[in-house]
Amino acid sequence: MIFDENKVNRIDFHMHTTVSDGTDTPEQIIGIVRDAGITLFSVADHDSIKSSVMIKKLLTENDPGFFSGVEFSCRDDEGKYHILGYGYDTNAESLKKITEFTHNNRMKKARLRLEYIKADYGFEFPREEIENLLRMDNPGKPHIGNLMVKYGYAPTKEIAIKDYINKLRVRTDYIRPETAIEGILAAGGVPVLAHPAYGDGDQLIIGDELDKRIKKLKDFGLEGVECFYSGFTVKLIRDAMSLADKYGLYITAGSDYHGSNKMVELGDTGLDYTKDFPESLHKFIRRVMQ
Amino acid sequence: MIRTMNIELKGRIDSGNAPKIEEELLEQLKDNGKEPVILDAAELNYISSAGLRVILRIKKTYTDLSIINVNSDVYETFEMTGFTEMMHIEKAYKVVSIEGCEEVGRGANGTIYRIDKDNVVKVYNNADALEDIQHEREVAKLALILGIPTAISYDVVRVGESYGSVFEFLNAQSFAKIMVNEPDKLDWCVQEFVKMLKIIHSTVVPEGKLPDMKETALKWAQRTSEELPAQAGEKLIRLFEEVPRDNHMIHGDYHTKNLVFQNDEVLLIDMDTLAVGHPVFELGPIYNALQGFSEYDHDVIIDFQGYNYDTATTFWKKFLALYLKTTDEKIIRDVENKARIVGYSRLIRRTLRKGDLTLEKTQKEIALWKERLLELLEVTDTLIFDEPADEINNNELEIEAKAENLNTVLDFVDKKLEAVGCSPRTQMQVDLAVEEIFINIAHYAYAPGIGNAIIRADINDNNSQLKLTFIDRGMPYDPLKREDPDLTLPADERDIGGLGIFMTKKSVDDISYEYRDGCNILVVKKNL
Amino acid sequence: MNIEKILNGTELTIALDGRLDANTADELETEIVNSLEGITGLIIDLDKLEYVSSAGLRVFLLTYKKMVKQGEMKIVNVNEDVMSIFEMTEFTDILDINKKEENK
Numbered sequence: 001m002i003f004d005e006n007k008v009n010r011i012d013f014h015m016h017t018t019v020s021d022g023t024d025t026p027e028q029i030i031g032i033v034r035d036a037g038i039t040l041f042s043v044a045d046h047d048s049i050k051s052s053v054m055i056k057k058l059l060t061e062n063d064p065g066f067f068s069g070v071e072f073s074c075r076d077d078e079g080k081y082h083i084l085g086y087g088y089d090t091n092a093e094s095l096k097k098i099t100e101f102t103h104n105n106r107m108k109k110a111r112l113r114l115e116y117i118k119a120d121y122g123f124e125f126p127r128e129e130i131e132n133l134l135r136m137d138n139p140g141k142p143h144i145g146n147l148m149v150k151y152g153y154a155p156t157k158e159i160a161i162k163d164y165i166n167k168l169r170v171r172t173d174y175i176r177p178e179t180a181i182e183g184i185l186a187a188g189g190v191p192v193l194a195h196p197a198y199g200d201g202d203q204l205i206i207g208d209e210l211d212k213r214i215k216k217l218k219d220f221g222l223e224g225v226e227c228f229y230s231g232f233t234v235k236l237i238r239d240a241m242s243l244a245d246k247y248g249l250y251i252t253a254g255s256d257y258h259g260s261n262k263m264v265e266l267g268d269t270g271l272d273y274t275k276d277f278p279e280s281l282h283k284f285i286r287r288v289m290q
Numbered sequence: 291m292i293r294t295m296n297i298e299l300k301g302r303i304d305s306g307n308a309p310k311i312e313e314e315l316l317e318q319l320k321d322n323g324k325e326p327v328i329l330d331a332a333e334l335n336y337i338s339s340a341g342l343r344v345i346l347r348i349k350k351t352y353t354d355l356s357i358i359n360v361n362s363d364v365y366e367t368f369e370m371t372g373f374t375e376m377m378h379i380e381k382a383y384k385v386v387s388i389e390g391c392e393e394v395g396r397g398a399n400g401t402i403y404r405i406d407k408d409n410v411v412k413v414y415n416n417a418d419a420l421e422d423i424q425h426e427r428e429v430a431k432l433a434l435i436l437g438i439p440t441a442i443s444y445d446v447v448r449v450g451e452s453y454g455s456v457f458e459f460l461n462a463q464s465f466a467k468i469m470v471n472e473p474d475k476l477d478w479c480v481q482e483f484v485k486m487l488k489i490i491h492s493t494v495v496p497e498g499k500l501p502d503m504k505e506t507a508l509k510w511a512q513r514t515s516e517e518l519p520a521q522a523g524e525k526l527i528r529l530f531e532e533v534p535r536d537n538h539m540i541h542g543d544y545h546t547k548n549l550v551f552q553n554d555e556v557l558l559i560d561m562d563t564l565a566v567g568h569p570v571f572e573l574g575p576i577y578n579a580l581q582g583f584s585e586y587d588h589d590v591i592i593d594f595q596g597y598n599y600d601t602a603t604t605f606w607k608k609f610l611a612l613y614l615k616t617t618d619e620k621i622i623r624d625v626e627n628k629a630r631i632v633g634y635s636r637l638i639r640r641t642l643r644k645g646d647l648t649l650e651k652t653q654k655e656i657a658l659w660k661e662r663l664l665e666l667l668e669v670t671d672t673l674i675f676d677e678p679a680d681e682i683n684n685n686e687l688e689i690e691a692k693a694e695n696l697n698t699v700l701d702f703v704d705k706k707l708e709a710v711g712c713s714p715r716t717q718m719q720v721d722l723a724v725e726e727i728f729i730n731i732a733h734y735a736y737a738p739g740i741g742n743a744i745i746r747a748d749i750n751d752n753n754s755q756l757k758l759t760f761i762d763r764g765m766p767y768d769p770l771k772r773e774d775p776d777l778t779l780p781a782d783e784r785d786i787g788g789l790g791i792f793m794t795k796k797s798v799d800d801i802s803y804e805y806r807d808g809c810n811i812l813v814v815k816k817n818l
Numbered sequence: 819m820n821i822e823k824i825l826n827g828t829e830l831t832i833a834l835d836g837r838l839d840a841n842t843a844d845e846l847e848t849e850i851v852n853s854l855e856g857i858t859g860l861i862i863d864l865d866k867l868e869y870v871s872s873a874g875l876r877v878f879l880l881t882y883k884k885m886v887k888q889g890e891m892k893i894v895n896v897n898e899d900v901m902s903i904f905e906m907t908e909f910t911d912i913l914d915i916n917k918k919e920e921n922k
Contacts, residue, residue, distance in 0.1 A: 162306045197371070202304045202338030206370055233345035235372020263312055263347055695838055718869055718899050724869045727841045777908035781882055789907060792874035796906050 003040040003065035003289075005282070008274060011084065013042040013069060013256020013265045014194065014226065019054075019070075020045035020138045023259030026054040033064055036266045040285065042069035044194075044254070046138055047102035053090045067288040070184075071194060072098065077176035080199050081217070083180040084226065086252070088189025088290030097114050098183045099176060103138070109170050110139040116168040117144075123153045123164075141165050147159050178220040185221050190288060192224035192252050193217055196240050197230065206239065224250030224284055225287065228271040230264050231256070237270050250284035295319070295752055296325045300333040303341030312344040317640040319352060321738040327352045332382060342371055349377060356380070380420075388452060392683075395464060395550075398543055399426070402457070405599045411447065412453040419453045420446075423561070426455070429500070429561045429796070430569040433809075435741060435763040436493045436539070436689075439486075440558045450806060457559075462552035464593040469546060473601070479546070480608045482556050483653075484741035486549060487613065490558075491677075496565050496690050496740045502542055503567030504533060507632065513639040523659040526635065529673050533568050540565055540572040545579035546595055546605075547792035570673045573625070574632025580606040581792050585662075586655040627666050628673045636661040654701040691732045691762060697727050702756065703747050711755040712818050719797035722755065723814055727760050727769075733812065735764025753818060755799075767810060768803045770795075820866075821849050828889075829859035838874035847877045854881075858889030865918060866896035870903055876909035882913055892916065 003009055016022030017029050024032055026043065029051075033041045041064055043051045054069035059066055070085045088095060104246075114130060117123045125147055133139045133147065145160035154160035181191040194212065199205050205213060214225065227240035228251070244251050253269035256262070271277070297318055301310050319327065329345075338343075349355045351661035356378035360368065368374050388403045388411065395402035399422055400414040414422055423446055426709050430442050443455035463471075466481050511530040515523030524664075541548070542563030550557050580602040582727050590601035596601070610622050610629075645652045687702045689695050703724050707717050730745045746759040775788040795801055800815040819836035830853060837845060855858070862880070864870075878893070885891040890912035896904065901917060904910050 010614050049719055090597045156310070158310050166306075198343075201338055204339045204342075204367070204371065212633070231339075233346065233372035234344075235375055238372075262309070263316075268350070298856060696839065696841055715899050715902070721869060722871055722903070724872075725839055729873070776909070781879065781886070781912040784912060786872065786876040786879060791877060793872055793903070793907060 005285075005286075007039075009039045009277075010037050010267050010273050011040045011271070012036075012038050012041075012255050012257065012269055013252050013254055014044050014071070014084065014229075014269075015041070015043055015257040015266065016071075016259070017043055017051045019048050021142050021258060025178050027058060030063055032057060032266060038064050038267050040065040040067075041286075042086055043070040044071040044086075046071050046140075047106065048074060048099055048138055049088075049090055056090065063156060065289070066184070070095070072101075072102065072175060072180040074177040074180050076176050078213075079203065079205075080179045081176075082100055082183070082194035082211075083177055083217075084192040084194045084221075084224075084252070084254075085180070085184035085187070085189045086224075086284075087191060087290075088184055088187035092187030092189075094183040094186035094206040095189075095271050098180065101173075102175065105173055106140065107134060110134060110144070113141075113144055113165060113168060113222055114172050117148075117153075117164055118184060120168075121153070123148060123151070123170075123251050125151060132223075160274050177217060181217065183219045190223045190284065191221060192226055192250065193222055194226050194254070195229045195256065196225055196227070196243070197236050198229075198231065206236070210239070211243060211246075214247055214249070218249065219284065222249065226254050227251045228253035228269040228281075229256065230254075230268045230270065231272050234270075244280055249280070250287065251278055251280040252284055253281065267285040294328050295322050296330055296450065298327045298330045298333065302338075303334070304336065304337040305340035308338075308340040308344050309348070311341070312347065312618045315344070315348055319348070322352065324354075325358065326354040331357050331361070331364060334360070334364055337367060339532075342367070342373065342761070345373065354464050359383075376787055383446055383448045383453070386449050386456070388413060390456075390696070395547055395559070397548070397562060399560075399562045400454075402559075405456070408458060409447065409456055410459040411456050412443070413449045413454040414452050418450045420807070422456055423453055426562055429564045430502065431497055432495075433539075433561055433564060436495065436519060436611045438489060438493065438539075438558060439555060440561060442760055449452075459550075459552065462550040462557075465546040465549040465551065465595075466597065468551065469601060469605070470596040476601070476605065477608070480605060482551075483549060483605075483609060484612045486556055487541075487544065487559060488545075490541055491569055491572070494690065494742070495537055495539050496742070497537070500539065500797070502535065503565040503571040503709065504530075504535060504541060506565070507533075507567070507635075510635040510639045510718075513642065514635040514663070517638060517642075517656075518664065518667075523662055525667055526631070526663075527632055529667075529670070531629065531637075533570060533673050535566040537566050538569075540567050540569065542575065544571070544576050546570060550785050558790075569677060570628050570632055570675065572763055573629035574636055576609070577606065577626075577629045577633040578637055580609075582637050582659070586658045589813040602776045604800070625675045627670050630671065631663060631666050631670060634659045673818070685746055685748055687745045687747075688742055689745070691728070691735060691741055691764075693729060693732050694730075696725060696728055699745055700724060706747050706749060707756065707818070710749055710818065712756075716816065716818060722756075722797045723794045723799055723816070724758065726794045727812060727814070730769060730790065731760065731764065731810075734767065735762045738766075749818075755805070756816045756818055758814045758816075760810075760814075762810050763808055764810060766805045769812065770801065770803050819845070821846060823849070823853060828857055830854075830857045831863055833863040833865065833869050835913040837869040838846065838867060838877075839869065839871045839875040842875050843871075843873035846874070847880070850877065850881050852886070854884060857885075860889065860891040862891070862893045863895050864893060864897070864900060867897070867900055870900055872907075874905075875907060875909060878913065879910070890914075895919075 014033045017024055017026045043055060045051045049070050055066055064104055072083045074081045074083055129147060131142060141161050142157060144165055145157035148154045148160040150158055184191040196210055197204060197206050223239055225242055225244040227237055252269045255264050255266055255268045257264050257266045309347060358380040358603055359382040361382055368379050373379060376404045386405060390402040393401060394410060396652055402410050402412045404410050427443060430440050433440050441457045445456040447454050463560050465817055468475050508530050511527050515526045542565050548560045552560055575582055584599055591599055591602050610626060612619060614621060615627060638656055641652060641656055652658050689698060700721055704717060741764055744761040748757045769791045770789050772788045774792050775785060798814040798816045802813050804811050819833060819838060819842040819903050824831040873895040894916045895916055895918045900908050904915050
């Protein structure tokens with residue numbers, strides 16, 4: 001493990017692999033992370049701990065430091081939340097239950113979507129493709145979109161999603177944020193709120209609204225906030241840090257790298273790696289490296 | 291003009307189309323070298339957080355990025371999320387027409403028109419005026435912070451091909467107009483003219499905030515010296531060089547059209563030329579406005595200010611006497627000579643650069659100024675003169691808020707306490723309060739910039755109470771809101787934060803805070 | 819402000835003369851940081867100290883946090899006025915602070 005508290009470190013705790021909607025496999029990502037000069041990382045695939053399990057098995061001494069990660073999409077009456085879980089026990093029952101639930105959900109959604117686009121637009125795919133899709137850990141809109149482009153049903157993935165797939169309002173069951181937080185805690189992990197100012201897609205949550213949101217989540221057991229995020233301006237980072245400070249929460253850093261699916265650079269978290277990390281970030285690192 | 295790359299943003303940018311827009315933008319930017327990128331948001335209605343992320347990513351690669359013509363909703367989004375801190379973002383400007391509007395004033399950079407009964411607009415000569423407007427606004431704010439009454443433009447608009455600043459202006463009359471319409475008010479005008487100038491000249495400007503007039507003045511001297519015989523030219527330059535640096539404010543273009551009377555208040559307008567320097571560099575241009583420009587042709591001043599040369603001469607003489615606080619002709623004549631040397635140097639350079647040298651009149655003007663200048667150089671050996679002692683308000687100290695000035699502030703307060711025989715313990719408690727409050731202002735009020743603090747120390751009639759008032763124009767901050775530190779914690783958990791204001795509260799008998807007119811005002815009272 | 823240091827084996831006495839305020843506190847901090855290596859007993863003698871503000875208290879607190887890992891620290895010869903500041907901030911509860919003796 002090459003993470004050394006006394007040296008300059010590049011970190012990135014938020015990235016995705018093919019286990020969810022990234023384009024690099026868990027095996028590939030270790031090399032990519034090392035080539036980017038990152039010394040400590042985590043992978044937070046949507047609703048799945050598979051990548052963390054795999055990576056832990058594959059790591060050697062010369063690889064960057066790693067701890068388990070996951071990202072749950074949650075929802076309640078007040079909105080949507082992405083809750084990250086770090087440093088959990090990969091064998092924990094609590095997480096198995098949640099990921100099973102979310103996996104079944106996604107499967108149901110994927111099947112519903114495929115049925116819908118067949119029924120409403122007559123778009124069909126060869127059985128093999130459908131089986132491959134449903135064998136994926138977390139088939140989502142981008143995967144179906146890519147299929148549609150492949151078979152000429154839409155010119156681009158974005159149009160496929162916007163003009164066709166999104167037209168079906170799939171009512172799904174989301175897990176509530178407290179469920180995700182409790183599950184992560186029960187697995188010995190640290191629950192962290194991902195990219196605090198951005199709820200979901202277009203949402204912007206700042207000021208008092210964000211304060212209330214974090215307070216509520218803290219009451220559920222939230223322990224950290226992803227203050228350093230590729231999509232944040234200096235002000236958003238500052239505001240998030242002062243809320244983390246106010247509520248005594250850890251600070252984490254992440255880019256939300258998705259491979260070629262999104263134009264985010266690995267390691268771009270807005271954190272200045274040449275300066276001392278904030279104390280709450282140090283505390284987080286010590287906590288998850290235990 | 292630097293070449294820029296302009297790209298339009300239209301419609302909406304949200305999670306539905308953000309990736310596509312990002313791809314399109316990057317495609318267009320592919321061929322961009324080092325050119326600044328300008329995103330024109332005139333037709334952009336909405337941008338969601340997904341859109342913001344696109345802009346941020348683009349900024350990381352194309353660091354010279356600005357966004358213009360932003361509507362107010364989108365601007366608000368940019369402001370709330372801190373984008374306005376990270377890059378230049380401009381609101382869309384309203385378009386205003388000056389057709390049929392009365393011209394009410396003229397400054398070096400632009401002309402002022404009345405657009406309706408409550409407002410005037412200063413239209414800039416230079417079509418590329420945004421930088422000038424920004425500069426003038428900042429300078430006006432600085433002047434206001436430092437205590438100079440002036441108007442601040444509240445809006446920027448497009449006027450034809452150029453830009454304008456809009457000011458609120460009701461019933462304002464320039465001093466020049468008053469002098470024309472109400473000649474019996476001349477003495478009053480001189481008084482106010484001097485009063486305002488004194489305020490300006492007594493204002494200390496923090497290092498680096500305004501240009502040094504001496505540098506500009508040296509250019510006048512250098513150019514003029516080329517027109518004079520060698521010895522006289524050298525002397526001229528030497529005289530200018532020997533004027534000491536001075537960190538007090540000067541206006542740079544002070545004349546009766548720059549002072550207006552509005553709602554019982556005298557305001558200074560046209561802040562473009564604000565600088566720092568020795569007052570002689572101010573008196574030169576004042577001489578020019580009242581005498582120099584029209585020395586050859588007395589009618590020039592009628593076009594320029596509206597009143598005639600005799601009135602101007604009377605004004606100049608009364609002004610000098612009042613400014614120097616003397617009736618001693620010798621002193622007045624001496625300072626007038628120095629002012630004229632500076633004034634003629636400026637006139638000669640300016641006319642050589644901008645005047646029509648083919649005209650006989652221009653040549654004659656230059657010849658006249660040269661002649662006078664040479665006469666004056668014979669009898670003048672220095673441009674420096676003693677400024678009259680001001681009645682300093684000795685209950686008030688205005689000083690740059692930095693830690694190094696703490697002792698000056700403490701001396702100022704302690705002297706008053708010693709004068710009334712205050713006990714050492716009480717003096718120590720007052721010192722504690724002064725230190726904590728002043729250092730707090732020095733560290734945080736203007737950070738990362740700098741600014742002044744005003745400290746007033748008043749002792750009541752029967753010497754039983756000291757009232758200290760601390761005023762700064764920095765970030766609004768109420769120190770009393772800070773929670774008291776937990777004094778029961780053991781050493782390894784104790785924090786120093788908040789201890790200072792806690793100690794202050796305990797050391798004084800009363801403490802109160804308000805934020806008013808852009809000032810933090812903290813008042814403490816201590817029974818002696 | 820004058821800072822005098824007297825070393826006696828592993829015991830160091832630092833005597834302050836003058837005022838400990840926002841301007842002189844940095845100087846004191848640097849002096850102390852550079853002098854504590856190997857010291858097991860630190861005595862801060864405030865006999866000639868007239869005044870201390872929160873900046874000075876900060877230095878005392880930081881010094882204490884450091885000293886407590888390697889030995890002991892006490893503050894002595896504190897005059898009444900300065901003592902009132904220590905008492906007001908309850909530093910007397912956390913640091914070993916001793917008044918100036920009567921006959922001094």
